[in-house]
Amino acid sequence: MFLITTLGTWLGKLRTMATDQNKGSAPPVRAWAPVVGLGWLIPGGGHFLLKRKGRGTLLLVSVLSMFLLGLMMRGAMFQPQTGDILTTIIYVGGFLGDLASGLLYLLATWLGYSQIDMAGHVHDYGTKFLVAAGLLNILAIEDAYEIAIGKKD
Amino acid sequence: MPKMNLSHFEAAVLFSLFSSIVLGVITKRTDAERLRYGLRCFAYFVAALIGLGWLMRLGHG
Numbered sequence: 001m002f003l004i005t006t007l008g009t010w011l012g013k014l015r016t017m018a019t020d021q022n023k024g025s026a027p028p029v030r031a032w033a034p035v036v037g038l039g040w041l042i043p044g045g046g047h048f049l050l051k052r053k054g055r056g057t058l059l060l061v062s063v064l065s066m067f068l069l070g071l072m073m074r075g076a077m078f079q080p081q082t083g084d085i086l087t088t089i090i091y092v093g094g095f096l097g098d099l100a101s102g103l104l105y106l107l108a109t110w111l112g113y114s115q116i117d118m119a120g121h122v123h124d125y126g127t128k129f130l131v132a133a134g135l136l137n138i139l140a141i142e143d144a145y146e147i148a149i150g151k152k153d
Numbered sequence: 154m155p156k157m158n159l160s161h162f163e164a165a166v167l168f169s170l171f172s173s174i175v176l177g178v179i180t181k182r183t184d185a186e187r188l189r190y191g192l193r194c195f196a197y198f199v200a201a202l203i204g205l206g207w208l209m210r211l212g213h214g
Contacts, residue, residue: 059175063171153182
């Protein structure tokens with residue numbers, strides 16, 4: 001009986017939350033799409049577009065340094081592979097992480113800096129640095145998006 | 154492209170530094186808060202790094 005009551009309360013809350021979300025109008029795509037697009041291509045680019053030059057510079061320097069350190073440590077770029085669940089998560093996730101660096105990733109692969117996966121701890125750190133650069137860029141893009149829609153200053 | 158050989162400690166400190174900068178920049182609302190949060194994140198990263206290092210050393214004997 002208690003379980004049914006609790007479940008009913010939770011379902012009621014979820015329905016209220018869904019209704020509240022539908023009430024709020026979504027921000028116009030034109031307001032955030034260029035910021036998100038530029039933020040993906042150039043780390044910190046979204047912030048530069050929104051005239052947040054200081055923050056944009058710090059993001060650019062951090063993501064760029066992380067990416068270059070990864071390349072100099074001869075880190076490998078992930079290629080998407082599927083198979084068992086762990087393989088899929090690691091390789092597809094890693095690929096998406098690499099891809100999130102935007103132009104840095106595209107240029108590095110185009111210019112042939114994409115390394116094959118080699119044994120050795122330094123190469124392994126490099127691979128992690130390359131993915132982490134992309135993940136930090138996702139955080140930067142999300143911040144730029146929130147500024148663009150007026151949720152943050 | 155020059156090749157770089159970093160120790161685990163050096164790589165982890167650099168990772169902590171850049172991650173802390175980004176976390177500080179995106180998380181808070183004023184510059185003072187951002188600086189404080191970035192420094193705190195960096196301190197936590199380094200403390201965890203040294204703490205886990207010692208834990209592994211003591212665990213392995």
